[in-house]
């Protein structure tokens with residue numbers, strides 16, 4: 001962990017071990033330059049606490065650029081609750097409640113919302129003792145699950161990417177493979193079907209697989225066959241790190257555009273896709289819809305329809321990034337980084353000058 005922290009350019013790491021459940025809790029604060037660090041709380045079992053911390057750090061960095069990309073006044077942070085394999089679901093309420101109390105004790109250095117493995121009802125437990133939480137259930141006055149709004153942004157991004165790649169906005173007949181049919185992938189499928197896409201999907205959870213296969217009659221791709229499956233658009237909507245030295249050479253898609261965070265295992269994987277002429281929609285740009293929705297509706301007083309309009313504009317941001325990448329002869333991830341990092345750097349310098 002020493003090496004991990006040394007190699008990171010973030011601002012702080014806060015950690016705590018929950019004795020009752022043997023859960024490592026990490027909050028990674030990557031940047032306060034643009035505002036209060038804000039990002040989801042992820043709950044899952046990692047191979048080691050080292051992996052959990054690493055995930056939190058990388059996800060926090062992604063949040064910095066996500067907020068910078070949409071020009072919302074928030075900084076980058078993320079929390080990870082690394083539950084042990086033996087975790088008993090009956091312990092969940094206690095764990096989340098203690099986590100919420102911890103956030104309150106930290107005096108708002110980090111604000112949070114739902115992410116992979118957490119739900120609006122978890123957010124309601126946190127809110128009992130801490131106000132800095134987004135995405136509580138709608139019947140409790142919160143904005144609810146951001147997943148459908150992330151999906152809306154991803155859909156707009158897929159449209160923009162198809163326009164870039166095929167010179168046509170029409171999605172009718174395009175084949176799209178959705179990896180992961182959870183809170184983002186599932187609503188994304190509905191939008192794609194409405195637009196006339198030929199949708200295939202993959203997932204690891206048998207209940208979800210049965211549901212999507214049964215209800216929608218979509219063809220299922222075995223998890224190991226996902227990367228080699230021919231399609232126009234591959235939409236990763238599950239975990240990160242799936243675009244790497246092993247999977248990139250297998251890809252038979254023309255576009256990668258999905259909702260997962262940290263899709264590239266390493267920076268050079270973005271270049272590898274570029275070399276193979278696969279158009280990559282930078283993850284923290286295309287998946288910002290949920291973040292826009294939560295902040296806009298719960299914090300900035302926007303109506304849902306104003307937030308939706310802003311989310312659809314993600315497509316335009318992507319088009320700008322693609323144009324910049326083309327003009328400068330760089331890969332799309334690099335182009336997104338230049339945009340987002342530039343904004344963070346400017347804000348950090350301004351802060352320094354004010355001291």
Ligand code: PHE
Pocket residue numbers: 038039040041111112113114115116134146261287288290291294
């Ligand atoms: N976890 C989601 C994301 O990464 C949504 C979220 C955004 C949650 C901001 C909390 C705060 O975008």
